[in-house]
Amino acid sequence: MKNYVIGIDIGGTYIKSGIIKYDGTLLATDKMATPVDNGVGEVVHTISCLIDSLIKQTGIKRKEVIGVGIGSAGAVDRVRGEVCFAANLGIQKVPLADLVEEKTGFRVKIANDANCACVGEWKFGNGKAYSDLILVTLGTGVGGGIIIGNRLFEGNCGAGGEIGHMLLNKGGRQCSCGRKGCLEAYASATALVQITLEEMKKDKFTKLWNVLDDSKMITPQVIFEMAKTDKLAKKIVDDYIHNLGEGLVDLCNIFRPQAIIIGGGMSAQGENLIAPLRDYIANHIFAKETTPPVDVLQAKLGNDAGVIGAASLFVS
């Protein structure tokens, strides 16, 4: 009997994989580095290797697998099973669902990675209580998934929901999409690290240099930790929250969801990130206390949301 679904989450840095039972229980996971700019063949090969590894790990039989759900970065046409455009992967107009089906023999469905994570969080995570929510994923880029009236909203041919590519600051920081000043250019984990490295060059006294002296990397975790004692790190974190807060207020003014859920790598900062965002939204949302509030929560599924969400494309 078919009881298992495989989920593949193609991000800008890793391709993650997992196998779940139909009730959402995650049985095993794996990951490999995303082969960027090596063409789609390498991406398909990596996915195939990850599937083989999961089956080997768990001993589940191939005939017990319902299908393979894939979440891919970029604009994805769910109906055609096509990755229309993924700047981070350097591919466009690729019929990825068909290619993986041919290579592996499994049924394949595909959707945008952040949309998958959103469905996962909504079906199996902290979004269960809501009919209208937005998941904002803060990782290599800024993605989003939007649930309206208990349905995933994707826009025409799945090309909507690109909430990382709303303007925050016209003419501001260069974004991967070609425009300048998008939310992603300020609020992704990558942007936070990049901005920190830029600011460090202007301030030779910041304790952030000690981190590099200790041969450690500048990571969001390090920046948030240093913000407790270092002035520059604090300013960087405050600016980050202010910028992200403004972007989230925009989403509230447009969608007025019941909840915004913060996912992606950045969400590991927990209440250090969520609490100030919650305050920012309450204080800056359109019409404030005269209109319904918006709950702000950390994603529950954490790093597994993408994989579980991708798999849930096969869960009705």
Place this chain on the structure above:
Amino acid sequence: MKNYVIGIDIGGTYIKSGIIKYDGTLLATDKMATPVDNGVGEVVHTISCLIDSLIKQTGIKRKEVIGVGIGSAGAVDRVRGEVCFAANLGIQKVPLADLVEEKTGFRVKIANDANCACVGEWKFGNGKAYSDLILVTLGTGVGGGIIIGNRLFEGNCGAGGEIGHMLLNKGGRQCSCGRKGCLEAYASATALVQITLEEMKKDKFTKLWNVLDDSKMITPQVIFEMAKTDKLAKKIVDDYIHNLGEGLVDLCNIFRPQAIIIGGGMSAQGENLIAPLRDYIANHIFAKETTPPVDVLQAKLGNDAGVIGAASLFVS
């Protein structure tokens, strides 16, 4: 037999009224200045006068009227019939539908004014061909109506769809909503005139001064006309289109509708406004030609869209 519906459109400058046949035909209209900051009693009184005037004008009997649809500026809770917050009118938490019902004896429905205009344009105007569209109204403020899958999308308690209050330029021009740098602060007709007056003070040689010397007002029409021969006016119009274009690209990236329809007073500029916006969107939209294009059209119902749309709250 009940065959007629009255529509009331409460804008920041005028309250407009109209009576339509059930098929959308507009039979008569009227308008009065919006009583701003005089309390809700004056608003209700003005609406009552306008209804009496329409009935007198047309000779239609009161018992032939199905009801009165009201479109109001600001955040409106359609289910409760309440204006939650309308900065331009200076009112909040007002049960306007009940108040007008009590005063006039008619059944009353209420929704946000731009949402009404959107429904009107979608049912009876240039939006007929689309299941997914956004109407952007450029008048005293910037409003929006969003149709997703053949339904009006309003957000939780009708508090979404505030597309004028998306950020364009963080920390930029002061907006009526309290934030700085919203789209409305750059793209409303009011903002265009305000920006022009500010720029004129810095340039005593611009021909725009001749307009004021001739005792004429600076209006969007005048600014667009002068842009053909005056350098400053041309720069102001170019900047206006660039700013509005960026805001519309944001909407495309989030919603990827089939069409964006431009309404409100500014839409009288026709192709002088629409054509450059169409180009701007095509050139800056996320993932460009790899994803479905967005049609950009002028609203058909023009000044009557609000009134017809409000009335259409009673048209199924």
